[in-house]
Amino acid sequence: MTAAIATETCLTLRAVCKRFGSLSVLEDIGFSVEHGERRGIIGPNGAGKSTLFNVISGEIPLTSGTVHLLGRDVSNMPAHQRARLGLSRTFQTTTLFPRLTATENLILALQADSKDRFQCFRSHTSFRERHDEALQLLDRVGLKDRAEMVVDSLGYGEKRQIEILMAIARRPKLLLLDEPTAGLPQSDASLVTEMLKQDKSGMTMVLIEHDMSVVFDVVDKLTVLHYGRVIADGTLEQIRADQNVQEIYLGGKL
């Protein structure tokens, strides 16, 4: 039975709990994300959204419950192995390699599953194909002239863009986006939204976002978290119509 469910979905969480000491951050979380779906996760601050991402990506261990990724039980699998299966993520606070150049940042993303990563005696710049691919990625968002600059010296918006480029560089099967537009001015935020909307590769996305215009623009389905529990799960219309959500989160505004 487990296998049957698992093969049909990209991501399935069942009865997931996470406690830090006596503090229960996630309680009995269960939902599934289909292949190709774009799922939004919303909820007030402290609802456990980022913890949920950390549990899915394997950064912190579960207290109980199971996580299935692409048909495999990954509940006890370390983060790097989940990444190798095709899971990729961005972080709420920009998490790049500050003293490496923009190109080097992307090369690290691109070579992660290549045997070349153990190559010791050839300069990494001599792997032309990978180098060019990194430049193409930067070119896609108009950052080609920043290629040789140290990431630390780039602007905040530029770092956010590289954060996303790094996550999609290897065409993951499941992409977790933790507030990709956080702290960006409107113009840059819409660049990011366009980047996500225009992705035609059929990549499955799970998106945490506070900006409702981004959420309603990008996702097909929503999961609403409140104090570590899923209080609603469904299509945009269903969520809009849900009394519970209206009361405790959206404040009747939608």
Added chain:
Amino acid sequence: MRRGLWLVLAAAALAIALIVPRAGVPVFYVSLLTQTWIFAIVAMSLDLLIGFTGLVSFMQAAFFGGGSYAVAIVATRYGVTNFFLLVAIGIAVGVLVAAVFGLVALRAEGVGFIIITIALNQILWGLAYQWVSVSGGDNGITGFSRPAVGPFDVSDNAGFYHLCLIVLIIVLLFLLALVRSPFGLVLRGVRETPRRMRALGYNVWLYRYLALLVSGGIAGLAGVLFAWYNQFVGPTNIALDQSTQLLIMVILGGIGTLFGQVLGAGIVVFLSNVLSSLTGRWQMVLGAIYFIIVMYAPDGLIGLGRRMLRRGQGKRVAPVPIDQKVPGMAGEET
């Protein structure tokens, strides 16, 4: 153009270094330079960990001393005199110590890692100090000499000086290639942001472990040379003091520069020998000099040089504070 200039400078420095023992330089200084080359090798191996992998380790003396004890024991007990075999044994023991200690130390990160490396280094020192039947205890091991390298006799000062210089150059070229390779890029990624590396699919533990093995092997190799240099091995070779001194060499020269470690080793070796012949309070003076360098050139002498070059071109650059260069020291989340 600039690359060409550097190549010419490097070649000139190398030529000068090569003729030193034949140019009438007093034996005292030839011997200090020999020591410098040996310590530069260990300091570079430590810089691979600190400057390129983000691991601040106080157990480098254990790898170094392990290599020293290995050749001394094998040479005196089993009469091995083959240069290449002894070198291989020294490297292997350095790698082995790193492999065992790494399993323990890499269970922690940041400050925890530093503390464990101090403890592990003390354990090996205690073993050398107290396991008298094997290590000779405080008396150490004597009674072995510098073996010939194939047809070349290196038992005299000049010959041994050249041997150490050549090994230094080989190790420097090896490490320069390594840090520029894809593997080296991975190590730098691990240094910068381990969390992101995991999210990209890199097994951070494995790369730290591999860096420790490489570093242990190189330190073991230097240990072999140091045993031959003194023709004596004792517990001081392995003491925590030694690890600390290596760390000072790495910082003085400039973390993450490799070339800087040659400078750093030279400064420590020359200052401690020259000052101690001038004054009884030489350690105080030495401390003050270290303090001044770290205060005013936190990025080391290579960093200071770079900044002065750029200032000459009309650009002002601030130094990178030391705690930002070394992840463990900032105590940040990894």
